[in-house]
Every structure is written in structure tokens, then in C-alpha cells.
Amino acid sequence: MKKSIRAFAPATVANVSCGFDILGFAIDELGDQVEVTLSDEPGLRVVLIEGDGGRLPYEAEKNTCTVAIQAMLDQHGFDGGMEISLYKGLPLGSGMGSSAASAAAALIAANALLGEPYDKKELVNFAVEAERIACGAAHADNVAPSLLGGFVLIRDYHPLDVIKLPVPKGLFCTLLHPHLELNTSDSRSVLKKQLSLKDATIQSGNIAGLISGLYQSDFNLISRSLKDVIAEPTRALLIPGFYELRLAIQRIGALGSGISGSGPTIFVLSPSRKVAEEVATVGQEVFAQIGLEVDAFISEVNDKGAYVI
Amino acid sequence: MKKSIRAFAPATVANVSCGFDILGFAIDELGDQVEVTLSDEPGLRVVLIEGDGGRLPYEAEKNTCTVAIQAMLDQHGFDGGMEISLYKGLPLGSGMGSSAASAAAALIAANALLGEPYDKKELVNFAVEAERIACGAAHADNVAPSLLGGFVLIRDYHPLDVIKLPVPKGLFCTLLHPHLELNTSDSRSVLKKQLSLKDATIQSGNIAGLISGLYQSDFNLISRSLKDVIAEPTRALLIPGFYELRLAIQRIGALGSGISGSGPTIFVLSPSRKVAEEVATVGQEVFAQIGLEVDAFISEVNDKGAYVI
Structure with a gap:
């Protein structure tokens, strides 16, 4: 057998x-x-x-x-x-x-x-x-x-x-996957090979803040720390709607957003399932305005x- | 009055x-x-x-x-x-x-x-x-x-x-202050203004590890994370004995060392007062060999x- x-x-x-x-x-x-x-x-x-x-x-x-x-x-x-x-x-x-x-x-x-x-x-x-x-x-x-x-x-x-x-209780993620072909090698090639000491220090402060926020279950600190000055400034240009979405999700109380992996999927973290669901709705509206279909997934962070x- | x-x-x-x-x-x-x-x-x-x-x-x-x-x-x-x-x-x-x-x-x-x-x-x-x-x-x-x-x-x-x-219980610091004039502007000017994406990522991983180690009171993780690829490689050159000291303190069970501020004082973290005291002794020996007097201070991290x- x-x-x-x-x-x-x-x-x-x-x-x-x-x-x-x-x-x-x-x-x-x-x-x-x-x-x-x-x-x-x-x-x-x-x-x-x-x-x-x-x-x-x-x-x-x-x-x-x-x-x-x-x-x-x-x-x-x-x-x-x-x-x-x-x-x-x-x-x-x-x-x-x-x-x-x-x-x-x-x-x-x-x-x-x-x-x-x-x-x-x-x-x-x-x-x-x-x-x-x-x-x-x-x-x-x-x-x-x-x-x-x-x-x-x-x-x-x-x-x-x-x-x-640790995973803070009540932390939800919305994944928004726009139907968009993104060439992985493009996404790699736009990364800068060199960066300023200032940007490296900003990134260090934010990753240190994010780790602290996870240990303290401090949603506000997590939100303040979700900033990427290294990959996002160039990679986001390959994803139409990226910054429009960020503004929209900030208005409804989401914690922050970023590029999932090298994209084009965008992740949004939220302090509750309710906000994560609103993010899915708002996300579909944002991408519809620029003629892109989007798949939305809502999930608690899986521990x-x-x-x- | x-x-x-x-x-x-x-x-x-x-x-x-x-x-x-x-x-x-x-x-x-x-x-x-x-x-x-x-x-x-x-x-x-x-x-x-x-x-x-x-x-x-x-x-x-x-x-x-x-x-x-x-x-x-x-x-x-x-x-x-x-x-x-x-x-x-x-x-x-x-x-x-x-x-x-x-x-x-x-x-x-x-x-x-x-x-x-x-x-x-x-x-x-x-x-x-x-x-x-x-x-x-x-x-x-x-x-x-x-x-x-x-x-x-x-x-x-x-x-x-x-x-x-958080401050892990039992974490001790030895400060070693070599009698050495270090011009602060020299110490600033040797810093590189640009760094590679690779080094920035290594630094991010280590600061994230150090923060986790503090929250988890994980001395081993703190030790693995105490690495600086940004300032130390150039600044340490201004402090004779820096790397000799590092090798010596690793042999007696200290967690790690680094430049305090912009130097010339060196800090060493230890998992107990006993090791921190041995670090002071070893540190004075290392600097004596290169003809430098050194003041040593031993202290728990002050919360x-x-x-x-």
C-alpha cells in the first residue's frame, strides 16, 4: 500500500x-x-x-x-x-x-x-x-x-x-492583487544599489519601531513604523494606483500599506477585520478608477x- | 529663602x-x-x-x-x-x-x-x-x-x-575609556555618506535582532546581533586596540562590544557582573600592551x- x-x-x-x-x-x-x-x-x-x-x-x-x-x-x-x-x-x-x-x-x-x-x-x-x-x-x-x-x-x-x-491579536491583512503583469527582473533592476547613510538610518529606526510594535501589540507604533525609504520609492512607480490606495486606506483607519514581495500585490495592515474589509472595498474602487481589476483577500495574520x- | x-x-x-x-x-x-x-x-x-x-x-x-x-x-x-x-x-x-x-x-x-x-x-x-x-x-x-x-x-x-x-535582567556593561584624544570632527568625517543596499540590509537585520533580543531577554540573540557594518569599520580604525579587545572579550564570554557614541570609549555588554568585571581586567591588559592607560567602569544597565x- x-x-x-x-x-x-x-x-x-x-x-x-x-x-x-x-x-x-x-x-x-x-x-x-x-x-x-x-x-x-x-x-x-x-x-x-x-x-x-x-x-x-x-x-x-x-x-x-x-x-x-x-x-x-x-x-x-x-x-x-x-x-x-x-x-x-x-x-x-x-x-x-x-x-x-x-x-x-x-x-x-x-x-x-x-x-x-x-x-x-x-x-x-x-x-x-x-x-x-x-x-x-x-x-x-x-x-x-x-x-x-x-x-x-x-x-x-x-x-x-x-x-x-509575536503576532498582535486582532491584526488583519488585506491583500490586493491588481491584474497587472510585473516583470520580476524589472522590479529588481529598479532597486538602487547604493543609498545614503541618512536613508539607511531612517530604515533602521522604522524596522526597530516595527519590531517593538509587534512585541508591545502597539498598533499605533506599527502604523508609524510602516515606512520604506529603500525599495518602495522606485518599485511603487511600477504599480499604478499605489499611492492613491495609500491615501484612501489611511482615511479609513488602516495601519499602513506596502508592496508584497516585489509586487504587484499590495498588503494593507488593519487593526480589525472590519477595517480590513473596508480596505478591500476601497481598494477595488481605487483600482477600478484606473481600469484595473483587483482580487482582494482578507485574513488575520496566520500564526x-x-x-x- | x-x-x-x-x-x-x-x-x-x-x-x-x-x-x-x-x-x-x-x-x-x-x-x-x-x-x-x-x-x-x-x-x-x-x-x-x-x-x-x-x-x-x-x-x-x-x-x-x-x-x-x-x-x-x-x-x-x-x-x-x-x-x-x-x-x-x-x-x-x-x-x-x-x-x-x-x-x-x-x-x-x-x-x-x-x-x-x-x-x-x-x-x-x-x-x-x-x-x-x-x-x-x-x-x-x-x-x-x-x-x-x-x-x-x-x-x-x-x-x-x-x-x-525593556532591559533584560542581569545585563551588565563595562565602559573602557582609553586615555586618547579623539577629535569628534575626525570621527564624523570618516563616516561614509553612501553605503551599499547589502550593508543597509545587514544592519537592518541586526537592529531587528537586537530589539527582539531585548524583548525576549535572549542574551545569545543580543550577542549575534551586536554587529555594526556602517560606522564601526571606519571609526574603529581611530581607536587602537579596538579589535584586539573584541577578540579578548569574546574569549571570556562577553556578549559583544562597540564604540560608545563616537568614541574613544568602548562599551562591552556581558551576561553577568562577573564577566563584566573580567572584561575590565582584560581590557586594561589589552590597552596596557599598546601603552594606553584606560579607565574602566562596570554597571548594570540603568533602567x-x-x-x-
């Missing part, structure tokens, strides 16, 4: 405003599922991909699920085989951590099949290898929150130092992360 | 490693005292300065005590006069927040004489004006911890946003700040 385990991993918001490249958080419900089945035939094989519109690769050395599992097996040792089925719940290239969710779900399922030799923090190391294939850079700010849940700080990469932060179904 | 109030304000460490320009903390015992006496003759007068070797100005528009009090009175309104006596306990130009301690003590005494119209956070605004005169820049990372005690984050200056952070005696 074949043994199968299926896991879910959530969407994530990386580059949380002043947390450029070091901070991410997880979303509820929205995410990918991966089923891993033990097989007598050695090696890893992707046998099914659903919900990707045919865009994701089946080759084991290119698929984020198999790359992540292989990184784990390279360390753990394993003679058997695994067959992987991927059920995409996340749109590709939207800035919601699509590739990270696939890798995280794959690792959770495969790790469970092996009897859980690794804890979630250890799995982050393997998931990062999948991000290297999927994004061209070994970022952990999507995979770590997708695995661990909540807000996660990536303090360092050499070695990887992942710190789970649980990826799990076996 | 004349009414007098005397106050103490502690020495402080600003630019706490990765907290360049945004973080400071207060030291126990070491500090300045200021006595303020109400007078019928209008205006502010410095009538006595002790312990400065004759280097500090008596002119009200140049002395940090009177400049700070004047900034307060400009807002509060006051028709009378005040006479100020300053008793310096801190060496000048050492990087231990000497001018800040004088301003903080002066404000605490004058504010008490007026019946405490302002709380300590409000007094920071006035003390910053004194720093503008003393240092040429309106920094708050010495005056805020000297007034409030503990670790204090300066999230922003426009407007001033001062956040008191109380300035107070009326």
Missing part, C-alpha cells in the same frame, strides 16, 4: 515595508497544497500540477517542490522514491510567495513521511534552496513565514538565523504556518 | 553597534549633577562649574544646561530667574554622553522647580536643543536614555518618536534614568 501525506502552506508577504529583505508574515487560508507519496522506484518525480495554467515545470531539478525535498534528502539520506502532486492555490508571480508556499508544503509532507526528522526551523534551510531555483536568489523571507507562521525575522543568512516574532492536512 | 533642587543624570552609550544613530542606553552611578536655584533676578545664569578642568562655557547661550532649560521655558513661560551649578562627573569628549547628562540633569531639576509641568519624554525635546549646541547636531540617542533610563529607541526625529525598550536627588 502506498503511503501518502498531504500538506498545506500559506501565502506570505515578504519585504514588509521597512522590513526589506529581512521580514515576512503568513496569511490564512490562501496557499498551496502538496501531496507526497512514497514509492518503491527511487528518485523524486512530480506527477501532477494543478492550478498553474501549465506554467510550472515537471522536471525534478526545476520544480521548487522537488528541489526542496531533494535538499532535505541530501542531508538526511533516503533510498526510496517519492511522487509529488502540487495543487496551486496561489497565483504565480503575484508577490504572495507562490513558489515558497509550494516548497514549504512539499517539505512538511515529505518530512512527515520520514517521521519528522527536522523541525520547521531546520526545514527553512532546505526551502531556501528551492527559492534559489525559483527566484534566482536564496531568499528566506517567504519560505520562513510560510513554514513557521506569524511574523518571521531573517536576521542573517550566513548562517541562517530565523526569529519568530500557525504550514501543516499536514 | 532660595529654593534649590539638585538632580543627577547618568552617562549613556549611544550608537549601540547596529543601533547607529537610533539607539542608546543608560549607565548606573556615573553621571553629572546639576543644582538649579530659583532667583528673583530674571534670566538663566551658570554660577558654578566643577570637574570640567575649566573647559565648559559659562555663557547661557553656549552652556548645555542653560540652553536646555531655556528651550523648556520658551514653551512653558517663566518670568523669574534660575542659577545653575554644574558638577561634572563625566569626562568631556569621551563618548559617554557628557553634554547630554548635563542637559538632562538641568532639565530634571528645573522641571521639578516648576512643579513638573513636563514628563520625561517631553523633556527629551528640550534636551535635544542643548545637543544641537554641544555637538552641532540635534541627536537624541544620549539625552533620551539619560532622561528615561534603560534602552531607548529614537524611531524618528520629525516629530521626535522615543520608545523605551531609572535621571532623577531629583
Whole structure:
């Protein structure tokens, strides 16, 4: 009899405003599922991909699920085989951590099949290898929150130092995904390679304030700290409606907004579900005025992360 | 009868490693005292300065005590006069927040004489004006911890946003003040005006880690985070023995070291009084080998700040 385990991993918001490249958080419900089945035939094989519109690769050395599992097996040792089925719940290239969710779900399922030799923090190391294939850079700010849940700080990469932060009760997120093609390499190339000491200091003050706000459950401090002087000033120019939306959500009591990952999805943090729902309505109005359709998702910040179904 | 109030304000460490320009903390015992006496003759007068070797100005528009009090009175309104006596306990130009301690003590005494119209956070605004005169820049990372005690984050200056952070129990500081003339303008001029996005991101990760470590009382995380890639690489070159000391204190279990303010004083954080005392001994040995005398001060991080005696 074949043994199968299926896991879910959530969407994530990386580059949380002043947390450029070091901070991410997880979303509820929205995410990918991966089923891993033990097989007598050695090696890893992707046998099914659903919900990707045919865009994701089946080759084991290119698929984020198999790359992540292989990184784990390279360390753990394993003679058997695994067959992987991927059920995409996340749109590709939207800035919601699509590739990270696939890798995280794959690792959770495969790790469970092996009897859980690794804890979630250890799995982050393997998931990062999948991000290297999927994004061209070994970022952990999507995979770590997708695995661990909540807000996660990536303090360092050499070695990887992942710190789970507290999630204030009642903190809600609205994700607004405008139907807009954003070339990831464009989004990277507009980043300035050099910045002023003054801007670096402003960013430091704000990330320090945001971390304090999370520990103190101080919504006002979180709101004051949600400012990005590094990536946003250039990247926001690629997202029409970005600043119009910011003004609109400030008027209805949201805490702040930013680009999710490298966009085009925008995240908005709110102090209640009610405000988060109003943000969704207002967001759709703002984008409708410039002729863009937008998908809106409302979610509490997910403190649980990826799990076996 | 004349009414007098005397106050103490502690020495402080600003630019706490990765907290360049945004973080400071207060030291126990070491500090300045200021006595303020109400007078019928209008205006502010410095009538006595002790312990400065004759280097500090008596002119009200140049002395940090009177400049700070004047900034307060400009807002509060006051028709009378005040006479100020300053008793310096801190060496000048050492990087231990000497001018800040004088301003903080002066404000605490004058504010008490007026019946405490302002709380300590409000007094920071006035003390910053004194720093503008003393240092040429309106920094708050010495005056805020000297007034409030503990670790204090300066999230922003426009407007001033001062956040008191928790102090982990058992956290000790050793200050090592080598007898070395360090020109403040040299120390400023070696700072790079531009930095790479990579270095800014590393600094962000470390300040976020340090803030988390303070909230979690996680000495190991504090230790991993005490890294400064912005100011230290150039400023440390002006302080002979800096890196030799770092290696020596790592071997005896200290958490980390950095330049206090713009130097030449070096601060070392330790997880116990015992280690902090060993740091003092080792520090004196390291500097003796290069022919420098050094004063060593050992203190718990002071969570109380300035107070009326």
C-alpha cells in the first residue's frame, strides 16, 4: 500500500515595508497544497500540477517542490522514491510567495513521511534552496513565514538565523492583487544599489519601531513604523494606483500599506477585520478608477504556518 | 529663602553597534549633577562649574544646561530667574554622553522647580536643543536614555518618536575609556555618506535582532546581533586596540562590544557582573600592551534614568 501525506502552506508577504529583505508574515487560508507519496522506484518525480495554467515545470531539478525535498534528502539520506502532486492555490508571480508556499508544503509532507526528522526551523534551510531555483536568489523571507507562521525575522543568512516574532491579536491583512503583469527582473533592476547613510538610518529606526510594535501589540507604533525609504520609492512607480490606495486606506483607519514581495500585490495592515474589509472595498474602487481589476483577500495574520492536512 | 533642587543624570552609550544613530542606553552611578536655584533676578545664569578642568562655557547661550532649560521655558513661560551649578562627573569628549547628562540633569531639576509641568519624554525635546549646541547636531540617542533610563529607541526625529525598550535582567556593561584624544570632527568625517543596499540590509537585520533580543531577554540573540557594518569599520580604525579587545572579550564570554557614541570609549555588554568585571581586567591588559592607560567602569544597565536627588 502506498503511503501518502498531504500538506498545506500559506501565502506570505515578504519585504514588509521597512522590513526589506529581512521580514515576512503568513496569511490564512490562501496557499498551496502538496501531496507526497512514497514509492518503491527511487528518485523524486512530480506527477501532477494543478492550478498553474501549465506554467510550472515537471522536471525534478526545476520544480521548487522537488528541489526542496531533494535538499532535505541530501542531508538526511533516503533510498526510496517519492511522487509529488502540487495543487496551486496561489497565483504565480503575484508577490504572495507562490513558489515558497509550494516548497514549504512539499517539505512538511515529505518530512512527515520520514517521521519528522527536522523541525520547521531546520526545514527553512532546505526551502531556501528551492527559492534559489525559483527566484534566482536564496531568499528566506517567504519560505520562513510560510513554514513557521506569524511574523518571521531573517536576521542573517550566513548562517541562517530565523526569529519568530509575536503576532498582535486582532491584526488583519488585506491583500490586493491588481491584474497587472510585473516583470520580476524589472522590479529588481529598479532597486538602487547604493543609498545614503541618512536613508539607511531612517530604515533602521522604522524596522526597530516595527519590531517593538509587534512585541508591545502597539498598533499605533506599527502604523508609524510602516515606512520604506529603500525599495518602495522606485518599485511603487511600477504599480499604478499605489499611492492613491495609500491615501484612501489611511482615511479609513488602516495601519499602513506596502508592496508584497516585489509586487504587484499590495498588503494593507488593519487593526480589525472590519477595517480590513473596508480596505478591500476601497481598494477595488481605487483600482477600478484606473481600469484595473483587483482580487482582494482578507485574513488575520496566520500564526500557525504550514501543516499536514 | 532660595529654593534649590539638585538632580543627577547618568552617562549613556549611544550608537549601540547596529543601533547607529537610533539607539542608546543608560549607565548606573556615573553621571553629572546639576543644582538649579530659583532667583528673583530674571534670566538663566551658570554660577558654578566643577570637574570640567575649566573647559565648559559659562555663557547661557553656549552652556548645555542653560540652553536646555531655556528651550523648556520658551514653551512653558517663566518670568523669574534660575542659577545653575554644574558638577561634572563625566569626562568631556569621551563618548559617554557628557553634554547630554548635563542637559538632562538641568532639565530634571528645573522641571521639578516648576512643579513638573513636563514628563520625561517631553523633556527629551528640550534636551535635544542643548545637543544641537554641544555637538552641532540635534541627536537624541544620549539625552533620551539619560532622561528615561534603560534602552531607548529614537524611531524618528520629525516629530521626535522615543520608545523605551525593556532591559533584560542581569545585563551588565563595562565602559573602557582609553586615555586618547579623539577629535569628534575626525570621527564624523570618516563616516561614509553612501553605503551599499547589502550593508543597509545587514544592519537592518541586526537592529531587528537586537530589539527582539531585548524583548525576549535572549542574551545569545543580543550577542549575534551586536554587529555594526556602517560606522564601526571606519571609526574603529581611530581607536587602537579596538579589535584586539573584541577578540579578548569574546574569549571570556562577553556578549559583544562597540564604540560608545563616537568614541574613544568602548562599551562591552556581558551576561553577568562577573564577566563584566573580567572584561575590565582584560581590557586594561589589552590597552596596557599598546601603552594606553584606560579607565574602566562596570554597571548594570540603568533602567531609572535621571532623577531629583
